[in-house]
Amino acid sequence: MSDTAADPRLLRAPPKRGIRLSWADERLRAIVWQVLVLGIVGGIVWWLVGNTRHNLEVRRIATGWDFLSREAGLPIAEHVISYSPTNTYARALLIGVLNTLKVAVVGIILATLIGTLVGIARLSKNWLLSRLAAAYIELIRDVPLLLQLLFWYTLLQALPSPRQALHPLTGVFLSNRGLRLPWIEWQDAHSFALLGLVLGAVIAFFYARSARAKQMADGQPRKVWPVALGLIVGLPVLIWLAYGAPFTGDIPALRGFNYAGGMAVTPEYFALLLGLVTYTAAFIAEIVRAGIQAVAKGQWEAAEALGLSRGLIMRKIVLPQALRVIIPPMTSQYLNLTKNSSLAVAIGYQDIVSIANTTLNQTGQAIEGIAIIMLVYLTISLSISLFMNWYNARIALVER
Amino acid sequence: MSATTDMAGQEPQIASAARTDGPPAILLDKVNKWYGSMHVLRDISLNVAQSERVVVCGPSGSGKSTMIRCINRLEQHQEGRIVVDGMELSDDLRSLDAIRREVGMVFQSFNLFPHLTVLDNCTLAPIWVRRMPKKEAEALAMDYLERVKIPEQARKYPGQLSGGQQQRVAIARALCMKPKIMLFDEPTSALDPEMIKEVLDTMVMLADTGMTMICVTHEMGFARQVADRVVFMDRGEIVEAGVPDQIFNDPKTERLKTFLSQILRGH
Numbered sequence: 001m002s003d004t005a006a007d008p009r010l011l012r013a014p015p016k017r018g019i020r021l022s023w024a025d026e027r028l029r030a031i032v033w034q035v036l037v038l039g040i041v042g043g044i045v046w047w048l049v050g051n052t053r054h055n056l057e058v059r060r061i062a063t064g065w066d067f068l069s070r071e072a073g074l075p076i077a078e079h080v081i082s083y084s085p086t087n088t089y090a091r092a093l094l095i096g097v098l099n100t101l102k103v104a105v106v107g108i109i110l111a112t113l114i115g116t117l118v119g120i121a122r123l124s125k126n127w128l129l130s131r132l133a134a135a136y137i138e139l140i141r142d143v144p145l146l147l148q149l150l151f152w153y154t155l156l157q158a159l160p161s162p163r164q165a166l167h168p169l170t171g172v173f174l175s176n177r178g179l180r181l182p183w184i185e186w187q188d189a190h191s192f193a194l195l196g197l198v199l200g201a202v203i204a205f206f207y208a209r210s211a212r213a214k215q216m217a218d219g220q221p222r223k224v225w226p227v228a229l230g231l232i233v234g235l236p237v238l239i240w241l242a243y244g245a246p247f248t249g250d251i252p253a254l255r256g257f258n259y260a261g262g263m264a265v266t267p268e269y270f271a272l273l274l275g276l277v278t279y280t281a282a283f284i285a286e287i288v289r290a291g292i293q294a295v296a297k298g299q300w301e302a303a304e305a306l307g308l309s310r311g312l313i314m315r316k317i318v319l320p321q322a323l324r325v326i327i328p329p330m331t332s333q334y335l336n337l338t339k340n341s342s343l344a345v346a347i348g349y350q351d352i353v354s355i356a357n358t359t360l361n362q363t364g365q366a367i368e369g370i371a372i373i374m375l376v377y378l379t380i381s382l383s384i385s386l387f388m389n390w391y392n393a394r395i396a397l398v399e400r
Numbered sequence: 401m402s403a404t405t406d407m408a409g410q411e412p413q414i415a416s417a418a419r420t421d422g423p424p425a426i427l428l429d430k431v432n433k434w435y436g437s438m439h440v441l442r443d444i445s446l447n448v449a450q451s452e453r454v455v456v457c458g459p460s461g462s463g464k465s466t467m468i469r470c471i472n473r474l475e476q477h478q479e480g481r482i483v484v485d486g487m488e489l490s491d492d493l494r495s496l497d498a499i500r501r502e503v504g505m506v507f508q509s510f511n512l513f514p515h516l517t518v519l520d521n522c523t524l525a526p527i528w529v530r531r532m533p534k535k536e537a538e539a540l541a542m543d544y545l546e547r548v549k550i551p552e553q554a555r556k557y558p559g560q561l562s563g564g565q566q567q568r569v570a571i572a573r574a575l576c577m578k579p580k581i582m583l584f585d586e587p588t589s590a591l592d593p594e595m596i597k598e599v600l601d602t603m604v605m606l607a608d609t610g611m612t613m614i615c616v617t618h619e620m621g622f623a624r625q626v627a628d629r630v631v632f633m634d635r636g637e638i639v640e641a642g643v644p645d646q647i648f649n650d651p652k653t654e655r656l657k658t659f660l661s662q663i664l665r666g667h
Binding site: 215216217218219220221296298299301302303304305306307308309312316317320321324395397 | 472474497500501503504505507509511512513514515524525527528529530531532533534535536557559570573574577
């Protein structure tokens with residue numbers, strides 16, 4: 001502002017504070033305490049490292065990362081990328097990381113969706129709906145997760161054998177060997193169609209932005225969703241048709257003792273995902289409810305008095321304010337879900353903990369194995385935290 | 401105290417002092433409302449003419465706020481009729497939207513949207529409800545922010561403003577919808593004394609433009625200066641109504657006398 005120089009409040013700079021050499025000086029005290037704490041922590045680390053090195057020497061255990069390039073010889077039932085027991089430990093551990101990510105990422109997405117819906121249902125004026133949501137939340141969050149995982153796993157194990165598999169829909173088979181779904185035989189055309197889907201979504205995003213800009217220019221709101229839907233559905237379909245519409249169904253069929261073909265979901269993965277999602281969703285539901293209720297009633301009233309519709313109030317007034325209450329505890333829940341996925345060990349899903357455990361049993365490299373597990377969780381957790389903190393800062397309120 | 405000495409049955413709203421020609425801006429006809437079994441509005445009948453300025457006063461819990469909140473249906477009345485600008489309030493959502501577009505409201509606690517800048521607070525409804533181009537809405541908002549004398553705060557957030565400034569933004573925000581009627585629900589009750597004046601000045605300025613206004617307030621100076629009519633409510637009913645001079649200098653009922661003596665003692 002131009003008149004700041006004239007503002008008498010700005011003419012004098014604040015005085016600089018020095019440090020007095022007295023125990024009564026607050027800043028001196030702060031420095032002394034920090035040096036002390038740093039010293040203690042450093043001492044503990046020094047002792048731990050020394051102790052470990054000594055014990056390793058006494059037991060004649062060689063440390064090092066050479067084992068990573070050795071043949072693992074460990075079978076892994078589920079792998080996103082190709083793997084066989086003749087591959088190295090490094091590859092086996094990578095499979096473990098991918099398996100952890102597979103359950104964590106899908107789990108976070110599903111838990112967020114279900115949790116949000118249940119949280120909104122909990123606030124519904126519909127008596128039955130809100131009571132059902134409340135019952136779900138109370139039941140699920142009061143039972144330990146490990147117990148729930150064992151429950152789901154046992155339940156899935158109790159399903160009939162493949163020969164008597166349940167099939168609620170044609171091509172869908174549910175047995176104690178897991179879930180089998182019909183799939184298609186993947187061809188290039190399908191890859192291109194998938195690319196078209198992504199492209200359509202990107203174009204739809206920019207179309208929505210330009211529609212908003214046009215509304216800001218002439219005031220007329222535009223219906224975005226028909227065009228967006230057309231782009232997102234139409235583009236991949238067009239590409240698929242252009243390639244001659246190849247389609248070969250891959251229907252699961254009983255072969256020997258199990259099904260072959262189609263898409264397989266193992267009972268281990270299914271139970272782990274189910275347990276993590278239902279458990280975390282109960283907490284997320286409460287977070288969403290708290291967030292929406294944290295927005296003052298006056299905000300609704302002010303917006304209603306201005307003539308805004310309920311949908312607009314939710315979108316423009318309530319959700320943006322609820323989100324800043326929701327995001328920090330939501331981050332904790334995402335971290336919890338990711339770390340809780342290590343309970344996979346209990347039901348035999350081979351995540352990073354399970355594979356690193358086997359590795360350290362076979363090689364005796366306990367320190368390295370634990371270090372790998374810590375590093376993996378630290379990396380995933382910090383990535384989630386960083387992203388969520390960035391998002392939180394972006395939507396934070398400006399005050400003073 | 402009996403109803404006869406209160407003149408409650410004598411339709412005090414007839415004592416209007418203002419321009420009563422033309423259709424009324426607001427008509428309340430025997431409006432009743434209950435919270436559970438508590439009867440909070442009892443047979444409220446009130447005619448407000450175009451450009452009339454009505455001040456509503458009364459002890460807390462007398463139903464003043466509930467009454468004006470019924471006018472734009474932040475509260476629902478259960479009996480009687482409310483007609484605003486020729487449109488009757490009903491369960492029809494479309495007529496409700498139409499009425500809310502014509503009626504602006506200012507709250508005791510400002511209720512600005514804290515996540516939007518002052519300018520965005522003002523342009524939100526014109527853009528999304530009136531379907532106004534953004535540039536036009538911003539020009540309109542700046543115009544009103546200038547009239548309430550805070551154009552330089554347009555890019556700030558509500559949390560960065562003083563209470564008086566926030567309330568003036570709230571007035572500008574309501575005016576940006578170009579309402580025909582303005583409702584004020586104790587607009588200065590949450591303010592420090594030195595900020596009350598700046599908000600009252602803004603309201604006086606608004607009154608001078610010929611806006612139809614209903615103000616729930618305890619600012620008797622404002623009532624004397626601006627009001628065409630003062631309505632005194634107690635225990636959910638209109639006890640007395642008349643020109644400020646008559647209400648303040650010649651109260652008819654014991655209830656009003658008691659109220660006035662309490663108000664004056666408080667000041």
